[in-house]
Amino acid sequence: MRALVLESFGKLAVADLDEPSADADEVKVRIIATGICGSDLHGYSGANGRRAPGQVMGHETVGVVSAVGPDVTRDDISPGTIVTVNPVVIPREGIEEFTGREQHHPEKWVLGVAQEVVSAFAEYIVVPERNVVPLPYTMPVLFGALVEPLAVAVNAVRRAGITKDDAVLVLGGGPIGQSVILALQMAGVERILVTEVLPERRDLLTALGATVINPTAEPVNEAVRRILGRPADAAIDAVGASPTVNDALSSIKLGGRVCLVGMGQTELTIDAFSVSTAERSIVGSFTYANSDFQAAADWLAGAPGKAALLISRTVDMDGADDAFRSLEEHPTSGKVLVVLTPSLVAEGVIAERNEVLT
Numbered sequence: 001m002r003a004l005v006l007e008s009f010g011k012l013a014v015a016d017l018d019e020p021s022a023d024a025d026e027v028k029v030r031i032i033a034t035g036i037c038g039s040d041l042h043g044y045s046g047a048n049g050r051r052a053p054g055q056v057m058g059h060e061t062v063g064v065v066s067a068v069g070p071d072v073t074r075d076d077i078s079p080g081t082i083v084t085v086n087p088v089v090i091p092r093e094g095i096e097e098f099t100g101r102e103q104h105h106p107e108k109w110v111l112g113v114a115q116e117v118v119s120a121f122a123e124y125i126v127v128p129e130r131n132v133v134p135l136p137y138t139m140p141v142l143f144g145a146l147v148e149p150l151a152v153a154v155n156a157v158r159r160a161g162i163t164k165d166d167a168v169l170v171l172g173g174g175p176i177g178q179s180v181i182l183a184l185q186m187a188g189v190e191r192i193l194v195t196e197v198l199p200e201r202r203d204l205l206t207a208l209g210a211t212v213i214n215p216t217a218e219p220v221n222e223a224v225r226r227i228l229g230r231p232a233d234a235a236i237d238a239v240g241a242s243p244t245v246n247d248a249l250s251s252i253k254l255g256g257r258v259c260l261v262g263m264g265q266t267e268l269t270i271d272a273f274s275v276s277t278a279e280r281s282i283v284g285s286f287t288y289a290n291s292d293f294q295a296a297a298d299w300l301a302g303a304p305g306k307a308a309l310l311i312s313r314t315v316d317m318d319g320a321d322d323a324f325r326s327l328e329e330h331p332t333s334g335k336v337l338v339v340l341t342p343s344l345v346a347e348g349v350i351a352e353r354n355e356v357l358t
């Protein structure tokens with residue numbers, strides 16, 4: 001089978017690898033398309049230290065079941081079922097104890113991060129049956145690759161303790177910030193502000209239903225008060241750098257909560273008094289529980305038109321290395337997906353997006 005191997009930092013090569021087979025309770029999935037995540041870009045450059053040469057990355061994926069192992073018991077999965085894959089894998093024995101917080105299992109591993117596991121930038125992968133999530137045929141197939149990033153956002157919204165009447169500030173309108181806007185809307189939130197420095201992303205963010213703040217034109221905390229007439233109730237930082245965390249803290253009410261989901265810097269310098277004397281909290285968010293992943297899948301299964309806005313373009317395997325390199329230098333407005341099985345992708349999603357934005 002063909003796979004995109006991280007040959008060295010800054011270089012993805014199409015390699016020929018042995019096709020895996022489904023043993024025991026594993027499901028073999030033929031990958032249709034896999035999204036390029038910010039963490040993959042940092043892995044590609046070597047910046048995050050969480051990917052290594054020789055690895056096949058990929059964790060935001062959609063595919064079709066091609067075979068099931070002899071011990072698979074689920075009756076909602078069989079060859080031909082369209083599926084996405086929850087990349088957070090925990091031991092079978094831990095499932096009951098860690099229900100609702102699977103990501104906290106000390107022995108969890110993550111598909112696309114675990115360096116020894118061939119992940120979704122390959123034509124085939126095998127995963128435990130419990131990590132496979134079936135999707136309806138009525139959903140545009142590429143939406144399946146959006147389930148994982150949306151699940152990240154669903155968990156972040158939950159961790160931030162947000163309720164539907166809150167006014168929420170999102171820091172950063174890249175792919176994570178865009179998913180956060182959709183996850184806030186899933187939670188019924190109507191007043192959403194988002195900061196974004198790149199002009200080419202602002203139309204997209206407006207089309208998603210958020211009010212865009214340009215942090216280079218006006219201090220963010222002043223812009224929030226000008227727009228809302230008061231501070232925001234909560235903030236979700238999809239950048240994760242000292243300036244954005246401080247903007248988040250100074251833009252929300254006393255006692256408010258900031259959820260840190262972006263990982264832009266490994267160390268932060270924050271204004272301590274804007275936490276202590278203002279009784280604000282900062283909480284972290286990284287992956288998601290199974291229930292968040294399923295909620296994201298269920299919402300996308302309804303084929304919401306807005307989801308198409310999140311996909312900027314698709315590339316094939318031979319174009320992937322160029323796409324990674326250019327994304328590092330020039331971020332696109334939304335997400336880029338690598339299509340591994342072009343015959344199973346309808347072009348309609350991209351056409352629909354372009355129609356909305358033009």
Ligand SMILES: [Zn+2]
Pocket residue numbers: 037038039059060149
């Ligand atoms: Zn990701």
